[in-house]
Amino acid sequence: MDYRQTGATAARQAMVCVLGLAASACVDKADLPRPVAQADPAAGLVVIREVGCAACHAIPGVAWPQGRTGGSLAGVGARPLIAGRLPNQPDVLIQWLIDAPSLDPDTAMPPMPLTQDQARDVAAYLYTLDDD
Known part of the structure; x- marks a missing residue:
């Protein structure tokens, strides 16, 4: 041998x-679903529609437009990473929604005109999208 x-x-x-x-x-x-303290997913969907997130993203719950530049957000609640780079956790997602370039200078996503409360609500809505 x-x-x-x-x-x-x-x-x-x-x-x-x-x-x-x-x-x-x-x-x-391990911590799915991800709770977002003091947030309202229904209000998040309203913010998504008002701010125009669907101009770049296809988003369940938003019929039109169906943007393709930023990719679909279906299933984002089940993804382990944001933009393939950052941990998909509430605090990180909220910061990403407000000012993505501060977390990833190479991202195509611009800073968004969202308050902390609005971003919290949007994050809560996105975390309801847990199935692709």
């Missing part, structure tokens, strides 16, 4: 385990 080959196989198996654990750590859905 060649012990070097057995050791190499064990090392590969250990590496696969470590990579598997690391990958699973990136997807934290």
Whole structure:
């Protein structure tokens, strides 16, 4: 029996385990649904319509327009990341909604004319969109 080959196989198996654990750590859905304190999802939908978020995004609950520049927000409540980079947590999402470039200078999303309360309501609505 060649012990070097057995050791190499064990090392590969250990590496696969470590990579598997690391990958699973990136997807934290333990606290779904994400509560947003003092927020009203229905008011968030009103803000979304008034501010015109659907000019860039397709948003469930908004029939027109159906923007494609920013991508669909269907299922955003179940996603582990915002814009593929930031943890999808209420405080981060609220800041993202108000001033996305402050969190990611390379984003195409502009700062939005939202108050903290409006952004909180919009986040609460977006977190209701948990199924793609």
